[in-house]
Amino acid sequence: MTESFLPHMNGVTGSVLQILRHLERTGHEALVIAPDAVDIPRTVHGASIEPVTSIALPGYRDVRVGTATARSISASLERFRPDVVHLASPFALGWRGVSAASHRGIPAVAAYQTDIAAYTERYRLAATTAFAQNHIVRLHRRATLTLAPSGESEQQLAALGVDRLRRWGRGVDAERFHPSRRDEQWQRDDSGKVIVGYVGRLAAEKQVEDLRAVQQLPGVRVVIIGDGPSRSRLQAMLPGAVFLGHLDGDALARAMASIDIFVHPGESETFGQTLQEAHASGVPVIATGRGGPLDLVRMGIDGWLYRPGDLDDFRMRVADLAGDARKRRAFGRAGRTAVEGRSWETICDQLLGHFEEARELHGVDRSLRSPRLRRPELAVPATGRRWQRYVALGDSLTEGLCDPAPDGALRGWADRLALLLSARGGLHFANLAVRSRRVRDVCGEQLTRARELRPDLVSILIGANDLVKSHVDVEGLATQLEDTVRTLREDGADVLLVTPFLPDRRAARLFSERFADFASRLARIAERHGAILVDTDLHPELPARPNWGEDLVHLSSRGHRFLAYRVGEMLGVPHAETLGALDQVLHDVDATTRAAWWRRHALPWVWRRMRGRVAGDGLLAKHDDYVYIGRASVMERRIAGR
Template identity: 45%
Template sequence: MRVAIVAESFLPQVNGVTNSVCRVLDHLAAEGHEAMVVAPSRGPAGYAGFPVHATPAFRLPFYRSFRVGLPSRRITSRLADFKPDVVHLASPTVVGASGVAAAARLGVPAVAVFQTDLAGFARQYGLRGADPAIWAWLRHIHVRAARTLAPSTATMAELEAHGVPRLRLWGRGVDLDRFNPAHRDEGLRRELAPGGEVIVGYVGRLAADKRVHLLAELADLPGVRLVVVGDGPAAPGLRRRLPGAVFCGLRTGAELSRTLASFDVFVHTGANETYCQAVQEALAAGVPVVAAAAGGPLDLVRPGGNGLLYPPDSPALMREAVRRLVADPAARARMGEEARRSVLSRTWTSLCERLVEHYEAVLGEGEAAWTASAPDPSAAPAGA
């Protein structure tokens, strides 16, 4: 099968979209498929033996490390040259809109992978009135896809409520070797918490949309050492608010594996997660999770089993959930064991096999099945 992936971001940016695309490419290469990538990237010219084609992009003024792609006619020409059987749209927004239009012109089915809660993202940056326009634009893209894959049941329900058709559930895989309790490092633990404190950790982007300012609620918990892994525009302010925390910066590979497995409790502050890969990786590392009861974590965290959930708008209850786990080593140990067991079936191999089945399904349905309700590609979305 020939798969063209049109991604909203890719290497060298490290985020959930990039990680998913890389894992899919690894699987396609291992199974003997052909692939290509189009993305707003100044990164590698290839990945897993497949070409990567860059599109024009610009940097967000409030988030300089994040590049946003621009619409480009190059996407149609790249796809026409490659002659794909299916177009994979990774978190389609701007580049993805060009991708779905190109697929329609070429008569090729597009499978859209919904991954980013743009409306929630905009609200966290003060754009509270943007919801109608954002959802109109997203619907404009997704109604032209042969199938939209939602990462969680909560996200699937939201997409359905906003009129997105042909929905299927497709989660995310996790590397059970890379994220494993076996990587717990007592030497690193002594370095991070020399007083023997309970290590409460956060891993992720340090940005307003992740609500990282809520970590300040944990700053004065007795017997706790707060460890923050990641980088982003909120990092300087967060360092000032948390002078007693350990800031590790961005960690990847074996360094991230050791750090995450060495936590005692993982806390996630975001409330607009369509899936939340960071939570899943913590569970795989055998670390109980405290997360907001919203979006993807609702599918991942079993309260009292592998972690605890708190109402998204209650920082006080987030603090109380963390305090409960800090005060109960036996509960942490039990939940840590259950955390690992809860994700054992969520390997990238099994998830990517299901993805290829989705590709095959839309090819089997034929063009009439996915173009019947699709609008004119040149028409503007209502409400946008």
């Protein structure tokens, strides 16, 4: 599974093509799942290509983002029945891939190749940076094995709590990129200027504008190879530079070998494939001292690393090599020698070894789970499955705050879900959730009452009130909840786990890392015990303002409807997605003023806290016993009377 593929060519696509070539050469069968695009091939190196629905990435007309559902990918895996799923630079499509692989019991190997969080910072999307980083962490934690391309990226992932890390770099085509392809006349005039060249995408994260620091150096000519959304802006900023556009194949190899000094100013590179290609071409490299270049450039041997952000240091390093042809040749020879042992054949053989290790680790993981509790078929419940007794556990979100019915009673997503489930022939429903409750309450009094009701389906949405405290033990909370899930599963009930979520507010971002950590632990709990996981992170529209009530901390009626239909879709309710879309068209949400929010919600909350009270003090569950939804049969009346 790859986030990028032909006809769009970049580092991710190039790596995937090399892997496919090696798999074909070594007798393995492969399937590629990639975003659909015009002119996407149907087979490459013996591998079948399965395009999935995609949308264009803003700013990149030719770059597509896969939007396939986890269910459709799961169906593809069921047809192909792979031994391992390889996730190339996973993010959007990769998340659905790792989820589908987990549901199908297939080991997944995730190759970390793009620092998405750094990209969002570079594009000044600070609001999404925390989300991007937490999403990446959760994805790689869920994978069986994660492959890091460099020492720095390995340290970054480890610091974020990603385990089972292995180093896996990238190969280089040392035959195509070779010093013999150098053309002494390429882009040269009678002035004899030294060519300082950049090769890569022209985008904000590449920091190509930093070449302004060297374009005025005496005897230097700047040549830029590549294309992208920043090209017109860069041409205005670098009027003296030569822009050659996109090159590939032999034309690119000739250009790379003909450069005198290769520069790469980007600070978000997890590896740096073009640096290897420059070395293979016998060209010295100057790059920023951060990320992948730290592993590829040896200071004073085959290039220079300058201090990140220090353009004076950058200029000095370029001037040093521009004025010393002997040093350039010595650095170039050393770079060529360094990459000769990094062939794609060697690198791909290492990858096959990682695949085999992932299969072994996956087998160990499965053997550690209790066979009696493991029911993987519940991960993606079949359409048509029917429950007769449903109990909802949780806090104010499940109680239904900010979702009043016409008679003034509270509804909420769980009540709405019960209505959807009852369409299959009636349902007995109890809602034990009470506002302000925490994990200990669900695992205590709510669990005790739920077991007395002997449900066959239990939903649990809890944790938000615990996670926003000043000090919290996320692991301890997950351990308590796992004991509850285990108990309910031993009783024979199906358990629906919903990951807690936050509104899209600046203050809420302080807790995003905790919520992501807790959600990752819930995913592992669901996998260990055969529970049904509703991962709200898969629905980034849920935190949007219209889905939240006037107090900005509880779901609005629209938000409760949205969540109910998403859960219903997960539980196999027929046409849940279509029903949800129709429901949204029929409703509207009124906006509230900031003053009203302070008066009605913020100040009363502060007053309660000062007095050591919470909103749920003295309240009981609204449905402490079963209520019947639907037309009761004789047998159902007997069940209700038990």
